[in-house]
Amino acid sequence: MSDNNEHIMAAFDRDLDGIEALVVKMGGLVEVAIHDAAKAVATRDLELAEQVRTGDKAIDALEIQINEETARTLALRAPMSSDLRTLLTVLKIAAGLERAGDYARNLAKRTEALAALEPISGTDRTLRRMTAEVQQMLRNTLDAFVRRDIALAEQVRQHDEEVDEIYNALFREFLTFMMENPRNITACMHLHFIAKNVERMGDLTTNMAEQIIYMVSGELPGDLRPKGDQTAFMTGQD
């Protein structure tokens, strides 16, 4: 549980353990969804893409269940201090996971459109690498949550910069491909949305990691993360 010493009231520990188990389960489903969605996109696997889309319902249902059980525990147990912070964190993580699940579904949705188009050489591999990074970040975040590991959560925050860098590089590549040959535009637009979604998943995961730091220490990390998406300043002329 959250601390090595237990509540005097064992039922409280059971409630918290139950909610944490739901979060871990939800996180596991989102991890799989991210992995499968990226794979479906890369291999143009329509069946796998469909699986990701239908699988999102289970993720949404878990969020609702977590919200309900958290509300119930807040009302019945009136938690304080670390218990309160844990439940607040649970709510935020569940909300972040639900959004990440939506992004995975969006990825999967584009598989069909991409399957009808010429592949854009090289970018698929970069996209998979980026997705693998985010997946690893999410796994570390869930581990940090279960183990109350601030150092690991901090590592996730730092990792997000790498994801942002990959995204910025991909953005440049897409621009180049589109300028080279206008027939690449449709595929590049789809791929760019995918890359942007993966980058957003990284941000969501980072927010979860920050929330875990708050849960454990009582303080949100002070220094602001560098804003990773620099594409707002890119013109295609540089």
Added chain:
Amino acid sequence: MSTAKISARDVMVHYGDNCALKDVNVEIEDKTVTAFIGPSGCGKSTFLRCLNRMNDTIDGCRVAGAITLDGEDIYDKRVDPVQLRAKVGMVFQKPNPFPKSIYDNVAYGPRIHGLARTKAELDEIVEQSLRRAALWTEAKDRLHTPGTGLSGGQQQRLCIARAVATRPEVLLMDEPCSALDPIATAQIEELIDELRQNFSVVIVTHSMQQAARVSQKTAFFHLGNLVEYNETGKIFTNPQDPRTESYITGRIG
């Protein structure tokens, strides 16, 4: 000078050879509700009683250190404890109505301190006080029956009415709601919040939720020590001492 209403320096209390409080240092702010929390026997009532010299009346109880009210030493020889207790009122852990009528219980303080010039004024103070203590509706038709004939929770509210009737500058309340239903509790909490506009209130409570609801500052006592004293919001979301954390989250410390 600080803005402290009451300031305690190195307060140490013994009952015979038994040390009940050690090295308590705290500043109780004016126009603030301060909650004292902590496990049974940790010294909350003992410390509360130091603040209006109620311990003077307990055999074998010795208080060391310095306690000031508005900068003046309350243990100074020239201070009259009776006058002090009019300024620093108290509601005890166990309701202790005088063996008198409900009316006389409340009118007692205002009478001896000459707070009312006429019978009408006294009636007004009694009604006001009973209303503020959320007892008026139940008591108004039996004002001249004995206070001891009330239920436990009603007696508790009678004692609250008696304490506010003298308009103390500081009100010390030792578990004032322990025998009250949720409605009466809410009314007392509203009263406490209202008193805070002009006075200091110190409340001992075993209910974390009550401490969180009514107080701005919270002090956690443990085994005769003042372990942590901070903003109430801070204490209940992110206490600094592991003993506080264990206590408020209901863990074995």
